[in-house]
Amino acid sequence: MNIEEIRKDMPLHERYSYINTAAACAPPQQVIDAITDYLQKTASLGPYLPAFRKEVYQKIDETRAKASEFIGADASEIAFVKNGTEGINFVANGLTWEEGDEIILADLEFHSNYTPWLKLRDKKKVSLKIIETDKSGVIDVDLIVKEITNRTRLITVSHLPNASGALQKVEEICKVAKKYNVLTLINASQTLGLVPIHVKELGCDFLSACGRKWLRGPEGSGILYIKESLIDSIEPTLIGWGGTTWDFETNDYSYLSIAKRVEAGCPIVPSILGLGTAIDYAKNIGVENIHRRVKTLTKYTVDQLSTIDGVSVYGPQDIKNRLAIVPFNVEGLHPDRITEYLEENNIIIEAGTFMANTLLQQYGINKMARLSPHYFNTEEEIDTVVSLIKSLQQKEGKGQK
Incomplete structure (x- = not known):
């Protein structure tokens, strides 16, 4: 290096x-160039010149493929989000909950991976089981095991909490969850681009991360991984062009059977193109x-x-x-x-x-x-x-x- x-x-x-990368990182010049090149072309060509628009959407598809490869997923399992918070909310709001369902999380979770579950507690009457951590900030996996019951639906954990710097044993946590048929959501906003991640080997069901931190992408960029077998179980929080089909004759609609179903409306093109360049940059270094x-x-x-x-x-x-x-x-x-x-x-x-x-x-x-x-x-x-x-x-x- x-x-x-x-x-x-x-x-x-x-x-x-x-x-101060844990807050956000300055992108490499190459990321800025990718964004400004797109913006300059929209100024000189217009955003909807047919050939240009075709080129842009091809690049978006290429970025989705890059992102999937970067974390060991399939392109159909990747949705673009504005930040890790949005991805967490898409999962929290997208799953079907019943009163008495249980969610396990640790007391050290960041605001964005805590308040969405508090909302479910209040609105859906789910039960939150909070794992207490000691001063090390490392979650004791055995404590998670003790809290699992036949009503446990989800375990969510931040791979690397933003304040403590305690890298969590997410592989062990996912393994335990799989044993008990419990879903897992990993908040990887502090590890995407910092730690090698392979979701298939990790065994998680969902992973949400922003691009602006250790990956060094632009603000307004991020990815949500949804395991293929669970895509149809996620009801999109937002609905509209991009994530649904609409039959004019029957006046019915349906969600796409890929992770893109949670995306609605025009994509944030500058951020997505910048994200793709940031992935290239990180891969080049390794x-x-x-x-x-x-x-x-x-x-x-x-x-x-x-x-x-x-x-x-x-x-x-x-x-x-x-x-x-x-x-x-x-x-x-x-x-x-x-x-x-x-x-x-x-x-x-x-x-x-x-x-x-x-x-x-x-x-x-x-x-x-x-x-x-x-x-x-x-x-x-x-x-x-x-x-x-x-x-x-x-x-x-x-x-x-």
């Missing part, structure tokens, strides 16, 4: 060190190489942060269970002040709650800073972050002991 060449594709790095590189940077980040007096690093203490996301605080320094000071020195990270209520309660905090390095980041950038935090301690009278 040639980091120097990769960084040339990021105009951002002419000014900033960007270490997701295995990306994963390996980020694992190395993750350990380096934790090790270097530990040299700061008064630092607390949250989430898994066993580095084997952590990937890419490193939340922390420094005694005597407000996390907002840390991010502000780093920004003043042209380094972008983030501070916030990250909607991680459980983690915040476990550690008795109300906010934290977060580093999330990607493959294009360097050890030198991490060193600079640590050095700046130490200088901030001295500047504000919180110097090294």
Whole structure:
């Protein structure tokens, strides 16, 4: 992996060190070019010049095929969504629920993989079984097994929670679910483009992910995987042109028997084309190489942060269970002040709650800073972050002991 060449594709790095991919990532220039090329053609040719429109829809089909290959699915099992949240909602609203059905999820789930199930609890009278996690943030699979009954319909889990950085044992969870004939939904928004994913080998039934994070696609892009045998069980939340057929003579309609059934209306062409280019870019580097590189940077980040007096690093203490996301605080320094000071020195990270209520309660905090390095980041950038935090301690009278 040639980091120097990769960084040339990021105009951002002419000014900033960007270490906040868990929020969203700056796309490579190639992704921007794909989007602007399309937009420029719509301006010069008109969006509905027949030959141009044919070319665009062919590229959309090609992107669907790219996305399916990227995660080991069939093209018929892939729907385009605007973000991971939309995909989760399409599953939550699309399945048929009965009062008393059970859904298992962990207490560490992000807002978007928690509130849709709360809505089902309130509207459909389903039962939510919440798995408690410890400070490691790693879900105990045995606790899931203990909660499964003959009314359990679905287990949903975030592959990599956005705040803790605790990589979950999704393969084991899917295996357990399959044993008990329970459906599985994986939120892969923090792992698409970061961790090799093969849905057939994983054994999940649904997988939803945005494209704007580790895949480095544009905002407004994402994919939803629906296992072929379950496609017809999903009633689309939205209906209209694109996902249905309409018989004018009988005045009847029917849903497509492919995952595209959940798409309604004109596709968001710029985002989809950008997504396809982002997939090409990641494949060219190799997701295995990306994963390996980020694992190395993750350990380096934790090790270097530990040299700061008064630092607390949250989430898994066993580095084997952590990937890419490193939340922390420094005694005597407000996390907002840390991010502000780093920004003043042209380094972008983030501070916030990250909607991680459980983690915040476990550690008795109300906010934290977060580093999330990607493959294009360097050890030198991490060193600079640590050095700046130490200088901030001295500047504000919180110097090294």
